[in-house]
Amino acid sequence: MPRWQNPSPKGSQAREGVVSYKLARRRTITAYEKGSKTAQEVCDAQPELRRVAHHHAVDLVEDCPICEGEGLVLVTFAFGPGLPKMGRCVADKGELEALRLRGRSTTCYRVEVCRQCWWNHLRESFALSPADVASTAP
Numbered sequence: 805m806p807r808w809q810n811p812s813p814k815g816s817q818a819r820e821g822v823v824s825y826k827l828a829r830r831r832t833i834t835a836y837e838k839g840s841k842t843a844q845e846v847c848d849a850q851p852e853l854r855r856v857a858h859h860h861a862v863d864l865v866e867d868c869p870i871c872e873g874e875g876l877v878l879v880t881f882a883f884g885p886g887l888p889k890m891g892r893c894v895a896d897k898g899e900l901e902a903l904r905l906r907g908r909s910t911t912c913y914r915v916e917v918c919r920q921c922w923w924n925h926l927r928e929s930f931a932l933s934p935a936d937v938a939s940t941a942p
């Protein structure tokens with residue numbers, strides 16, 4: 805199962821309501837740099853994630869930590885009651901707002917993906933609530 809479909813609960817709380825997965829990301833990159841993980845292991849974006857990365861992503865200004873290319877993007881998935889089991893891709897602020905207005909428990913996960921080497925890693929997660937959508941919108 806890809807990492808983005810089964811997020812680890814071991815993130816750290818940086819901003820209020822936002823769980824950062826920076827440390828896990830750093831560990832994965834270090835493992836790759838030391839040779840204990842291969843490029844095939846860390847650049848394993850699944851077909852659906854690749855599709856979303858091409859069509860519903862936000863470009864990041866930083867370079868890919870694996871191939872050092874400029875293809876790094878951020879994609880957002882929402883999980884919760886009434887949403888697809890594999891999550892729903894959130895394309896823009898309007899969709900995020902619509903999810904918030906459902907009034908149902910919704911958790912969003914942001915995944916960085918490289919469109920050149922298919923590196924992917926969970927970056928952060930946050931619960932949607934009526935008060936915080938303005939500060940967490942893509």
Ligand SMILES: [Zn+2]
Pocket residue numbers: 868869870871872873875918919920921922923
């Ligand atoms: Zn890359």
